[in-house]
Amino acid sequence: MEETTTLPLNISHVNKTLIFTNRLHMLLHSIALCFLFYYRLCYFFHPREPTTPLLLPWVLVFLSEIILSFIWILGQAYRWNPISRTVFPQRLPEDHKLPHIDVFICTADPTKEPTIEVMNTVLSAMALDYPPDKLHLYVSDDGGSAVTLNGMRVAWKFARWWLPFCTRYRIRCRCPKAYFSAQESDGDFGGDMEFVADRKMIKEKYEAFKEDILRFKEDQGHSGDATVITGQNHPSVIEVVQEDRRDEIEHMNLPSLVYVSREKKPSHPHHFKAGALNALYRVSAVMSNSPYNLVLDCDMFCSEPDSARQALCFHLDPKMSPSLAYVQFPQKFHNISKNDIYDSQHRSAYKVLWQGMDGLKGPVLSGTGFYMKRKALYGNYNIEGTDLELQQQFGTSNKLIKSLKQKKNFSSDLVNGGRALPDEEILLLASCNYETNTKWGEEIGFLYGTVCEDVHTGFMLNCKGWNSAFCDPPQPQFLGNSTINLNELLIQGTRWGSGLLDIGSSRFCPLIYGPQRMSLLQSLCVAELTYFPLYCLPLWCFAIVPQLSLLYGFPLYPKVSDPFFFIFLFIFLSSATKHLVEVLTTGGTFRKWIIEQRIWMMKSVTCHFYGLLDATLKKLGLRETSFIPTNKVEDHEQTMMYQMDKYDFRTSKMFLVPMVAVMIFNMSCFIGGIYRVASVGDWDRMLMQLLLPAYVIVVNYPIIEGMIRKDKGSISTSVIILSNFFVTIIHFVLSPFLR
Numbered sequence: 001m002e003e004t005t006t007l008p009l010n011i012s013h014v015n016k017t018l019i020f021t022n023r024l025h026m027l028l029h030s031i032a033l034c035f036l037f038y039y040r041l042c043y044f045f046h047p048r049e050p051t052t053p054l055l056l057p058w059v060l061v062f063l064s065e066i067i068l069s070f071i072w073i074l075g076q077a078y079r080w081n082p083i084s085r086t087v088f089p090q091r092l093p094e095d096h097k098l099p100h101i102d103v104f105i106c107t108a109d110p111t112k113e114p115t116i117e118v119m120n121t122v123l124s125a126m127a128l129d130y131p132p133d134k135l136h137l138y139v140s141d142d143g144g145s146a147v148t149l150n151g152m153r154v155a156w157k158f159a160r161w162w163l164p165f166c167t168r169y170r171i172r173c174r175c176p177k178a179y180f181s182a183q184e185s186d187g188d189f190g191g192d193m194e195f196v197a198d199r200k201m202i203k204e205k206y207e208a209f210k211e212d213i214l215r216f217k218e219d220q221g222h223s224g225d226a227t228v229i230t231g232q233n234h235p236s237v238i239e240v241v242q243e244d245r246r247d248e249i250e251h252m253n254l255p256s257l258v259y260v261s262r263e264k265k266p267s268h269p270h271h272f273k274a275g276a277l278n279a280l281y282r283v284s285a286v287m288s289n290s291p292y293n294l295v296l297d298c299d300m301f302c303s304e305p306d307s308a309r310q311a312l313c314f315h316l317d318p319k320m321s322p323s324l325a326y327v328q329f330p331q332k333f334h335n336i337s338k339n340d341i342y343d344s345q346h347r348s349a350y351k352v353l354w355q356g357m358d359g360l361k362g363p364v365l366s367g368t369g370f371y372m373k374r375k376a377l378y379g380n381y382n383i384e385g386t387d388l389e390l391q392q393q394f395g396t397s398n399k400l401i402k403s404l405k406q407k408k409n410f411s412s413d414l415v416n417g418g419r420a421l422p423d424e425e426i427l428l429l430a431s432c433n434y435e436t437n438t439k440w441g442e443e444i445g446f447l448y449g450t451v452c453e454d455v456h457t458g459f460m461l462n463c464k465g466w467n468s469a470f471c472d473p474p475q476p477q478f479l480g481n482s483t484i485n486l487n488e489l490l491i492q493g494t495r496w497g498s499g500l501l502d503i504g505s506s507r508f509c510p511l512i513y514g515p516q517r518m519s520l521l522q523s524l525c526v527a528e529l530t531y532f533p534l535y536c537l538p539l540w541c542f543a544i545v546p547q548l549s550l551l552y553g554f555p556l557y558p559k560v561s562d563p564f565f566f567i568f569l570f571i572f573l574s575s576a577t578k579h580l581v582e583v584l585t586t587g588g589t590f591r592k593w594i595i596e597q598r599i600w601m602m603k604s605v606t607c608h609f610y611g612l613l614d615a616t617l618k619k620l621g622l623r624e625t626s627f628i629p630t631n632k633v634e635d636h637e638q639t640m641m642y643q644m645d646k647y648d649f650r651t652s653k654m655f656l657v658p659m660v661a662v663m664i665f666n667m668s669c670f671i672g673g674i675y676r677v678a679s680v681g682d683w684d685r686m687l688m689q690l691l692l693p694a695y696v697i698v699v700n701y702p703i704i705e706g707m708i709r710k711d712k713g714s715i716s717t718s719v720i721i722l723s724n725f726f727v728t729i730i731h732f733v734l735s736p737f738l739r
């Protein structure tokens with residue numbers, strides 16, 4: 001006992017070789033960039049020979065190079081001091097000394113987020129390896145749907161079978177759906193007769209649970225009163241899911257489960273997920289008021305039961321704890337295929353970038369899978385302040401104010417007091433008017449003003465001096481549902497692009513607001529995160545300008561015989577190789593590297609470009625913020641195509657046409673370029689400009705394939721015709737500048 005208290009709960013590791021190579025690469029690449037700028041600038045000071053390139057394309061290409069270099073410089077902050085961590089949950093204090101934890105799960109729409117899946121998430125969180133009387137679950141239902149509420153009642157009943165089963169047989173995967181669909185062994189009890197019988201019985205209960213949910217949904221559909229209460233207009237409803245004592249099963253302790261549907265009115269902005277989480281913060285404050293919360297998206301279940309204890313290895317570490325706001329786990333996904341053709345796993349984020357920030361002030365929030373310290377989100381309130389002062393920040397609820405002053409971790413209302421039914425005041429906390437003239441969303445809770453509330457909130461916590469930690473144990477603790485078709489990927493990408501640029505262009509610009517309050521490197525990381533959608537500008541330029549100049553014989557790059565040629569070659573190879581090495585050392589393959597390059601290009605010319613447009617229109621007041629939740633309904637056909645590495649081009653023309661047009665444009669310029677260069681014989685001057693479209697075509701060959709393929713997911717003839725039309729327009733509009 002004596003010994004365990006002195007051993008550290010967590011340690012961090014530094015990979016010296018990685019840091020050395022990273023920094024060496026930074027040095028060499030930066031030197032090359034300086035030469036590049038020198039070369040470009042010279043153009044403006046030295047009058048040139050007759051073959052001088054034209055000013056406009058030269059300037060455009062130079063500007064693009066500046067933007068690329070700018071984002072590259074920001075990105076180096078991640079590579080400066082990456083670390084990894086190990087935790088020792090066995091060294092935590094005994095169970096009765098552990099703090100209470102509130103778990104928040106958000107759902108918004110029972111049609112896009114199937115109730116059975118959401119309840120699987122709920123069940124997996126109820127079954128966390130943690131004292132059940134110290135675990136309180138709150139489900140926020142932004143859809144205000146009876147289907148979800150009923151789902152929770154049914155889930156509660158099933159939990160009374162499921163949880164004891166998990167503990168008795170030491171089941172690791174406590175998400176029933178994942179457990180019953182897994183092929184692996186059944187742990188230590190594989191051949192045990194009793195286990196086999198129990199498993200069969202539980203499986204039957206699970207099937208009944210699913211049926212109950214579906215039946216209710218169907219009945220709801222028939223009763224047809226869905227018109228009165230819709231996702232955008234409903235009163236606040238709060239219900240503690242109660243024990244049904246008539247049931248025959250032995251009494252056991254279960255975590256408490258609360259359904260919360262905040263009030264929504266079309267006339268009131270509801271601030272999407274951030275608004276939903278803030279309502280949960282208030283409601284939970286007067287019910288269980290746990291000092292820590294786990295936040296989960298409805299599509300991200302706990303695939304191992306250890307996360308709470310692992311997170312506490314940081315939160316209870318006396319050295320880290322005082323300044324630690326949250327512990328972030330990586331987002332990992334259960335539906336990723338071997339080759340992952342859409343990079344749905346966001347490899348670079350959770351295998352490189354978050355580790356990089358962890359070595360500075362800590363990772364930004366990723367929206368789900370994190371353990372937050374409640375106090376960290378309460379701003380800088382003064383506990384000694386008068387009630388009036390506190391009310392100006394937190395709103396008028398006395399119960400809420402009282403919860404702030406509570407010395408004890410939790411109020412016993414929910415836990416001991418016979419699970420009292422929510423009263424008027426609690427409903428008030430979930431009403432739309434509650435936040436009016438308070439600091440919610442501005443200084444308290446999750447911050448409003450962007451649909452990427454996670455990045456913004458994490459960044460602002462860092463600015464206030466809070467640190468965070470990244471916990472990435474070998475066994476994934478949370479598994480989510482990633483977007484595995486082009487349509488969802490691009491819709492989500494547009495939302496992120498727009499939301500991130502909102503932050504970058506707000507008064508909280510990470511490059512200005514950040515460095516005054518925290519380390520420069522951490523600010524650069526956040527800046528990279530908010531500005532990377534701007535890649536769309538240089539990528540659009542590099543998809544058009546050099547190609548068109550090639551067609552008309554204007555060189556934009558040095559000759560092969562010019563020493564500067566090697567500078568350009570080096571920069572290209574250096575960044576490509578660095579990326580390749582990162583992919584290979586984080587479990588990827590050569591193929592994965594190409595896929596990431598491809599997805600980067602595809603997203604840049606489509607969703608990030610639209611994200612930029614959206615953000616600009618919002619700034620000009622011409623558009624309102626929207627949050628289109630991703631569709632989590634599994635589509636068998638789409639999943640099959642993804643598993644077979646076939647791109648599914650069933651998405652809107654808005655996304656398809658730019659991609660297809662760029663491809664057609666590059667192919668036509670390449671062919672025309674080869675023809676011109678062959679007849680004139682200036683290979684030396686134009687080689688670079690021939691290589692560029694060749695690279696674009698090779699990397700994006702699946703788009704060409706999509707035009708030739710004849711199946712459901714191929715690119716339709718109408719899209720090809722429309723794209724050709726646009727290509728012709730580009731030629732007509734831009735060519736005059738080159739003549």
Ligand SMILES: O=c1ccn([C@@H]2O[C@H](COP(=O)(O)OP(=O)(O)O[C@H]3O[C@H](CO)[C@@H](O)[C@H](O)[C@H]3O)[C@@H](O)[C@H]2O)c(=O)[nH]1
Binds near residue numbers: 113140297298451
């Ligand atoms: O008005 C809303 C909209 C969404 N959600 C919930 O927010 C979560 C995330 O939405 P999802 O459609 O799954 O979006 P993703 O793009 O998958 O989410 C990523 O991006 C979001 C920011 O755009 C983050 O909040 C998420 O944590 C992150 O996983 C889901 O549980 C939704 O139910 C709400 O509660 N209310």
Ligand SMILES: [Mn+2]
Binds near residue numbers: 297299480481630
């Ligand atoms: Mn999601």
